[in-house]
Amino acid sequence: MTIYNFSAGPAVLPKEVLQQAQSELSDWHGSGMSVMEMSHRGKEYMSIHAQAETDLRELMGIPKNYKVLFLQGGAHLQFSMIPLNLMRGKLAADYVNTGEWSKKAMAEAGKFIHVNEVASSADKSFTYVPDFKNWKLDKDAAYVHYCPNETIGGVEFNWIPNTGTVPLVADMSSNILSRPMDVWKFGLIYAGAQKNIGPAGLTLVIVRDDLIGHADPRLPTMLDYKIHADGDSMYNTPPTFAIYMAGLVFQWLKKNGGIGAMERANIAKAELLYATIDASNGFYHCPVNKADRSRMNVPFTLKDSNLDGDFLKQADARGLLQLKGHRSVGGMRASIYNAMPLEGVQALANFMHEFAGKHG
Numbered sequence: 483m484t485i486y487n488f489s490a491g492p493a494v495l496p497k498e499v500l501q502q503a504q505s506e507l508s509d510w511h512g513s514g515m516s517v518m519e520m521s522h523r524g525k526e527y528m529s530i531h532a533q534a535e536t537d538l539r540e541l542m543g544i545p546k547n548y549k550v551l552f553l554q555g556g557a558h559l560q561f562s563m564i565p566l567n568l569m570r571g572k573l574a575a576d577y578v579n580t581g582e583w584s585k586k587a588m589a590e591a592g593k594f595i596h597v598n599e600v601a602s603s604a605d606k607s608f609t610y611v612p613d614f615k616n617w618k619l620d621k622d623a624a625y626v627h628y629c630p631n632e633t634i635g636g637v638e639f640n641w642i643p644n645t646g647t648v649p650l651v652a653d654m655s656s657n658i659l660s661r662p663m664d665v666w667k668f669g670l671i672y673a674g675a676q677k678n679i680g681p682a683g684l685t686l687v688i689v690r691d692d693l694i695g696h697a698d699p700r701l702p703t704m705l706d707y708k709i710h711a712d713g714d715s716m717y718n719t720p721p722t723f724a725i726y727m728a729g730l731v732f733q734w735l736k737k738n739g740g741i742g743a744m745e746r747a748n749i750a751k752a753e754l755l756y757a758t759i760d761a762s763n764g765f766y767h768c769p770v771n772k773a774d775r776s777r778m779n780v781p782f783t784l785k786d787s788n789l790d791g792d793f794l795k796q797a798d799a800r801g802l803l804q805l806k807g808h809r810s811v812g813g814m815r816a817s818i819y820n821a822m823p824l825e826g827v828q829a830l831a832n833f834m835h836e837f838a839g840k841h842g
């Protein structure tokens with residue numbers, strides 16, 4: 483039976499990548515060593531590290547005046563590193579509140595800087611993206627933070643806010659590399675790796691040069707972007723194996739046509755799943771405003787939540803795994819990141835159709 487894994491994160495990785503990692507697990511390229519066993523200062527690992535960065539820069543079109551940092555601590559640590567590094571003597575930062583991850587970022591930043599909620603979709607349970615016209619931006623803000631894809635609520639921006647000279651900061655944990663993004667429009671992009679990049683343990687930060695080097699001298703060394711930028715993410719031991727795996731994913735993306743090709747595949751997958759939900763005569767329901775529906779995370783409920791258990795059990799028996807929704811919203815959630823093939827979404831759509839036919 484073919485298994486399709488719809489986990490929100492850690493999430494599915496490309497089969498080919500796992501197989502390649504397996505084939506070189508105990509002996510990387512004839513070195514006689516596993517990547518896990520290599521000194522991070524040795525020439526073998528240094529080449530893996532440099533290649534991963536080069537490939538990522540090419541894939542995303544990252545301009546020269548941006549640093550790529552391979553860090554740890556997850557997106558959660560960025561919730562605090564961002565205000566601590568980017569406040570630059572300013573009093574407040576602007577935050578857009580579109581759901582659970584926005585709220586967490588705001589709560590953490592609030593420990594260090596005044597947080598202005600410039601827009602929110604709380605009035606409709608975070609089921610839409612607030613119209614840019616109504617954002618109450620402050621031109622003196624240290625930065626504007628938003629979450630382009632709310633992994634839990636399934637709400638995704640299909641546009642990039644123009645914040646003028648105020649740096650735009652984005653938590654791209656769950657939609658990085660899923661669609662082209664003009665990096666030059668951002669001051670800082672961050673993402674935990676475990677959704678659309680590689681295994682957990684690696685956090686990616688892409689930050690414009692002029693935003694580095696403004697931290698308070700009392701800031702712990704490990705929280706200062708400048709230390710990591712100056713040390714090419716090797717100030718201390720980086721998460722070497724996770725970076726190696728991410729590098730294999732970058733090569734897989736390049737081999738498969740890059741991010742443009744990924745976006746086309748992701749659109750096809752998402753359209754199929756949403757069409758299945760919308761054509762079910764209310765048996766399935768997705769609460770998210772149509773224009774703002776995520777291509778990566780598709781939350782849906784069953785008309786009769788008493789059927790949730792049966793749905794999950796039967797899906798499991800078919801090899802359709804980890805469809806249970808986040809505990810805060812219930813129902814189901816299908817995460818269909820880059821590594822999920824169209825066949826997986828087809829199998830899910832077929833199953834949903836059958837299940838609704840039997841129980842509708």
Ligand SMILES: *Cc1c(COP(=O)(O)O)cnc(C)c1O
Pocket residue numbers: 491555556557558559583629631632633653654655656674675677
């Ligand atoms: C998963 C996720 C996080 C949390 O990531 P960690 O790496 O566990 O800290 C933050 N933001 C978004 C949008 C996420 O999807």
